[in-house]
Amino acid sequence: MSEKFDVIVVGxxxxxxxxxxxxxxxxxxxxxxxxxxxxxxKNVMGxxxxxxxMEEIIPEFWKEAPLERPIVEQRFWMMDKESVVTFGYxxxxxxxxxxxxxxxxxxPFDQWFAKKGVEQGVLLITETVVLECIVEDGKVxxxxxxxxxxxxxxxxxxxxxxxxxxxxxxxxxxxxxxxxEVALTVMEVINLPxxxxxxxxxxEDNQGCxxxxxxxxxxxxxxxxxIYTNKESINIGVGTTLSSMIKAKLKPYDLLDYLKTxxxxxxxxxxxxxxxxxxxxxxxGGYHSVxxxxxxxxxxxxxxxxxxxxxxxxxxxxxMSSGKMAAETIIxxxxxxxxSASSLNLYREKLYDSFxxxxxxxxxxxxxxxxNNPQYFNDYVPMMNRAASKFFTVDGTPKREKQKxxxxxxxxxxxxxKVIQDVYRAWKAxx
Amino acid sequence: MSTKTIEEKQYLIRFKADTKSHLTVxxxxxxxxxxxxxxxxIFCPAEVYKWEGLRMQVGYEGCHECGSCRIGCPYQNxxxxxxxxGHGIVFRLA
Numbered sequence: 362m363s364e365k366f367d368v369i370v371v372g373x374x375x376x377x378x379x380x381x382x383x384x385x386x387x388x389x390x391x392x393x394x395x396x397x398x399x400x401x402x403k404n405v406m407g408x409x410x411x412x413x414x415m416e417e418i419i420p421e422f423w424k425e426a427p428l429e430r431p432i433v434e435q436r437f438w439m440m441d442k443e444s445v446v447t448f449g450y451x452x453x454x455x456x457x458x459x460x461x462x463x464x465x466x467x468x469p470f471d472q473w474f475a476k477k478g479v480e481q482g483v484l485l486i487t488e489t490v491v492l493e494c495i496v497e498d499g500k501v502x503x504x505x506x507x508x509x510x511x512x513x514x515x516x517x518x519x520x521x522x523x524x525x526x527x528x529x530x531x532x533x534x535x536x537x538x539x540x541x542e543v544a545l546t547v548m549e550v551i552n553l554p555x556x557x558x559x560x561x562x563x564x565e566d567n568q569g570c571x572x573x574x575x576x577x578x579x580x581x582x583x584x585x586x587x588i589y590t591n592k593e594s595i596n597i598g599v600g601t602t603l604s605s606m607i608k609a610k611l612k613p614y615d616l617l618d619y620l621k622t623x624x625x626x627x628x629x630x631x632x633x634x635x636x637x638x639x640x641x642x643x644x645x646g647g648y649h650s651v652x653x654x655x656x657x658x659x660x661x662x663x664x665x666x667x668x669x670x671x672x673x674x675x676x677x678x679x680x681m682s683s684g685k686m687a688a689e690t691i692i693x694x695x696x697x698x699x700x701s702a703s704s705l706n707l708y709r710e711k712l713y714d715s716f717x718x719x720x721x722x723x724x725x726x727x728x729x730x731x732x733n734n735p736q737y738f739n740d741y742v743p744m745m746n747r748a749a750s751k752f753f754t755v756d757g758t759p760k761r762e763k764q765k766x767x768x769x770x771x772x773x774x775x776x777x778x779k780v781i782q783d784v785y786r787a788w789k790a791x792x
Numbered sequence: 793m794s795t796k797t798i799e800e801k802q803y804l805i806r807f808k809a810d811t812k813s814h815l816t817v818x819x820x821x822x823x824x825x826x827x828x829x830x831x832x833x834i835f836c837p838a839e840v841y842k843w844e845g846l847r848m849q850v851g852y853e854g855c856h857e858c859g860s861c862r863i864g865c866p867y868q869n870x871x872x873x874x875x876x877x878g879h880g881i882v883f884r885l886a
Contacts, residue, residue: 396874402882403857466885487880507877525859527874538863545860547837549801550885552796596813596886603864606835612799613837621794635794636803637885640837640856654815 366392366484367505368691369515371491371528373475375399375677377521378690379418379684383476385481387692392513393475393483394506396490398693401471404523405641407548408596409571409590411678412466418685419477427473429464429591430569431456434562438574438625441746445625449572456568464589464596466550494518494659495532500701501532501658516700517691518659521684524642526665530625534661535652540604541732544584544671547613548598551633555593562590563627573674578620580721582609583732586620587674588629595630597621602732628672630726645671647780648725650719655709657702660687668717672724672791679717686711723791731789736775736783744760744771794801798839802854809853810879815840815861816871820847823869832870856881 370381373395381393397403409432415422423431433456436449443567455461479485495512497504503514520528524543529535555566562570570589576584584601599613599620606613620626644650644667653669654661662668663680670679689710694700712718731737748767772780799824817823823830824846828879832841832848835853842849862872874880 396877398878398882402815402884405883405886408886468886469882490874490877508838525862525872537868538866543860543863545835545837545858548886549795594885603835603860607831609862610829610831610834612798612834614801614839630794633794635804637883638795639803639883640858640860640884642858642860655860 364513366390366513366515367695368392368517368519369394369513370519370521371504372521372523372665373485373566374404374471374521374663374680375474375486376665376680376684377519378471378474378478380519380662380688381483382418382481383685383688384691385478385483387688389692389695391478391483392515393478393485394489394490394491394504395475395485395487397487399468399472399487400475400485401468404467404471405548405639406677407465407546407587407598407674408423408464408466408619409462409674409677410470411462411675412460414678414681416459418681423458423460423463424448427465427469429466430564430567431460432464432569432571433564434568438568438572439742439745440574440576440578440623440625440760441743442577443624444746444750446745446749451727456506460580464591466591473614491522493501493530494528495642496532499657501656515659515696518686518704520659520661520665520697521663524589524644524663524664525647529652529661529665532656532659534656535667538644538646540607541602541728542650543603543709544600544643544645545603545606545613545640546598546600546643547617547638547640548596549617549639550594550596551630551634551638552594553630553633557632558590558593558595564590572625576619577623579738580609580611580616581735581736581742582606582611583704583735585674588626593598594636595633596628597626601644602728604646604732627640643671643676644669645728646774647671648653648721651718654712655702655705656702658705660690660705662687662700668721670720670724673720677722682715682717683712686715711719728791732788733785734786740775741783744774802838806882807853808879808882808886810875813850813852814873814875814880815850815855817848817850818869819859819869822867823848826867832865835864836861869879
């Protein structure tokens with residue numbers, strides 16, 4: 362395997378495949394290396410795939426890709442122990458072309474996507490671990506795999522090796538994570554007949570719904586839970602920062618079972634059959650955790666570059682866009698025949714000029730704020746529930762008096778000054 | 793039925809276990825003498841780590857390869873690698 366390629370892409374998730382596909386489509390010789398039995402066998406996400414960034418790579422992909430349901434409704438639940446305050450949006454414009462986003466199951470989807478790359482000429486090798494980047498005079502010139510004589514060379518190596526990115530660490534581009542920079546998330550796929558899903562979520566065939574759950578869904582810890590509808594199954598999962606999990610001495614699967622048996626959730630999945638259980642880390646450090654993304658002969662994309670917007674649960678789209686930007690950079694570098702750090706730094710410029718880093722920058726202090734101020738999840742969600750209960754319970758109390766009572770109970774619990782401070786701090790973190 | 797225990801959850805998954813562990817506890821004495829909470833036995837989502845009185849039992853065959861133990865071990869006492877190519881967990885769905 363001592364051949365030389367234009368590009369070696371490590372990993373066959375959305376970032377790696379977007380990059381490999383785009384490079385091959387533009388005539389470059391691409392080797393893509395995946396450690397799993399097939400693309401998708403190691404990859405996990407809650408399940409939302411965004412149309413816009415996928416379409417920029419494969420136009421009208423929804424006509425052939427293995428998708429579950431187009432999402433027409435996004436709900437948000439502020440959950441207490443025996444109650445929930447809900448809001449959301451349902452719009453039929455999301456149910457027709459060009460759609461907004463879809464639920465997907467990653468194992469079938471990633472296999473399909475990687476196959477599209479192969480059709481463009483990508484040489485895909487599975488069941489192969491990249492052990493390290495081969496570095497010569499500070500320049501990445503190839504990779505060493507766990508195959509016999511497994512050294513391969515290329516002008517550029519793209520690290521799409523996911524959240525743990527051992528290769529990014531080998532190069533010294535990232536330090537080891539702190540436990541507050543990653544969310545440990547566990548989920549189950551639960552099979553349910555299509556008709557039951559449609560009835561329980563108020564959907565028709567080919568309409569999907571997502572629910573993001575805050576508050577008691579994580580027992581008040583920093584994190585969220587989610588319920589997404591597939592065609593004939595439901596993805597239900599919960600995650601908190603690893604640091605919160607450690608601090609609260611929580612077993613992640615116990616938290617998942619707590620969610621599944623929660624009185625507000627249980628009726629949605631009642632009678633379902635568990636089909637798979639999955640655990641994964643999400644890089645949630647945001648803007649401050651983004652590593653060096655371009656070097657001499659090397660680029661980092663997707664989760665390996667920590668490109669996740671935790672507030673908006675966006676990740677797969679950032680992975681795809683970053684993969685495409687990396688590919689465009691490599692194509693230009695190839696034209697100049699210059700793969701030095703300064704030439705490849707164009708990728709960094711593209712990334713920082715796009716929605717990806719702009720959005721991460723917008724929320725750069727959010728995680729930190731919420732981690733250090735547990736009252737948002739611990740106190741305010743139950744408070745909202747009590748206020749709603751009080752306000753909507755008809756008991757002969759005049760409404761104006763009710764309002765005053767609610768305000769008094771909120772400021773009484775935390776103190777007026779604290780409440781103002783909390784509101785200001787939260788606004789600052791997400792503005 | 794939807795699962796109730798971690799054993800039932802793990803039973804749903806396909807694993808192609810390597811003969812050699814990709815997870816190594818570097819120094820069992822550290823677990824024994826410095827880590828009263830044995831945190832990895834709590835937060836590991838697959839219950840890979842079990843404390844057996846004197847040393848840490850590592851059931852690497854059921855590992856999800858998430859990376860939590862490497863990051864969460866307060867003593868950086870876990871060497872974490874990927875299983876050999878084609879081995880380890882094989883997700884079939886999500």
